[in-house]
Amino acid sequence: MNYLITVPSGLLQDTIKLPASKSISNRALILNALSYSPYDIQNLSDCDDTEVMVAALNSNGNHFDIKAAGTAMRFLTAFLSKIIGEWTITGTERMRNRPIRLLVDALTALGARIEYIEKEGYPPLRIFGSALQGGEIALNGGVSSQYISALLMVAPLMENGLTLRLEGEIISRPYINITLELMKQFGVAASWEGNVIRVAPQEYTPIPFTVESDWSAASYWYTISALSSCPQELHGLYKNSLQGDAAGAKLFKQLGMETEFTAQGVRLLPGGARCQELIYDFVHEPDLAQTFAVACVLLNTPFRFTGLQSLKIKETDRIAALIAETRKLGYVLRETENNGLKWDGERCEPDKEPVIATYEDHRMAMAFAPAAVVRSEGIRIAEPGVVSKSYPHFWNDLQKVGFKII
Structure with a gap:
């Protein structure tokens, strides 16, 4: 099974309630x-x-x-x-x-x-x-x-x-x-x-506890907003978050995205200046690597990433998966020493009707879905149900802002 994802009439600004972390x-x-x-x-x-x-x-x-x-x-x-x-x-x-x-x-x-x-x-x-x-x-x-x-x-x-x-x-x-x-x-x-x-040996104390929304899930909306130049509002995120992936907000600034914190969460504001090349060590935020690799190639921004050691033992070998799937879209990524990844702008002939394999990996599906914004023919995502691992209503949220999914 696969989904064909297109954006037939441009995107709408909307409010998205992100899943909990x-x-x-x-x-x-x-x-x-x-x-x-x-x-x-x-x-x-x-x-x-x-x-x-x-x-x-x-x-x-x-x-x-x-x-x-x-x-x-x-x-x-x-x-x-x-x-x-x-x-x-x-x-x-x-x-x-x-x-x-x-x-x-x-x-x-x-x-x-x-x-x-x-x-x-x-x-x-x-x-x-x-x-x-x-x-x-x-x-x-x-x-x-x-x-x-x-x-x-x-x-x-x-x-x-x-x-x-x-x-x-x-x-x-x-x-x-x-x-x-x-x-x-x-x-x-x-x-x-x-x-x-x-x-030291000690006992836990029971407390009432509420979970904050997921900054990893927010990263896909940053990519969508950057590619479409359409602002979005994401609810449930905290400025002083416990999550390391909150660092994605600062990193997306290099790709032209501003983040405005509100009482409900954040407002994404595209249109800022972009860096010439994104160089970053993901050792502390490995779950953001797929998002940024795909965002960079779609924004035509070369990159050099390090700190990806743990990506090989995730749901799949995410480095190999990124290299294989971006190539279907016409981009040649290369693995570097010590499990790094880079793209220097090298292109290849894209597949005529690319279908992005997801390798039982939720982040592969969500990282590549925003490609529909810049591809007039859309993008096909195989086994789209994998998103249930972390963001079950991801496809429904995309439809809210104007994506068409069949």
Whole structure:
């Protein structure tokens, strides 16, 4: 199945209520459960990743299929290691080929007992939940921040707490900060000095909690506004956001976009001066890389991106996927040393009727959809249902402002 997306009559200015932050929703759910809270989390994301987390936490069973939800796989693996009982957790074929050994090894060193059911180093897992001793471990700071966050959230409930020493370059630092800040709001103190995070044994405090809207989702609307020169208003975003991807507002300024904060969220104002070349290190905002790669080529702005280490272990190898799919539109992107990506303006013959493959990756679909603004023939997106992973009403929102989808 694929969608043909066109913009037959230009775009309209409208108000978009963005989905709630998936990153905050999934962390808040774990912390809410660990605090034995009587409160329901407000404004939870309605995406697939959050729904499988809710289903697992509310389940009376001991077997969990988290489908393609990487966040849920990592967070629940650590969470279930602390919950007395025998549990199994699995997912889609792609999920069963996403590595989890680093997290399992770390949990094992802290007292967990976890077995691989099929392939060594990969889900599905059998987890024998018990009290965790905790202690001190070292972990490569260049791995997914979800491994680190998973460990940190269960750390205060370990008998000896946790001293986590991060080795090498620490990527996705804002996501670790989100975790620590949310832990603080739920009553747990932690210290982060240099490359060492310490969490002493302590208990969580239940609190009422409301999730803010998703800055990652906002990035696609920045691209749409930049390409169409049509302002848009996005509700639910905070200027002092916990989310690292809020940095996208400042980065889009280099692509001519101004951001005006309002009481309800932000107003996007296109038409400013654009940079000659966008050079940026995405080490702290890897989920924005696809958005900016596509936005830059469509705006004819060369770029050079670094800090993309984690993109190879996401829903797909996002670097390879970007290179393959932008080529269908006539742009030649190249991978650089140390998992970087660049475009120097090189073109090729585009496909006559390109269909953008999405690789079971929601961000591929949403990053490429804005291409319909500048392509008179529109753009075809394969397997468009993947957006349900983080932004289920994305296509409906596009139709509100004038996109036609068939």
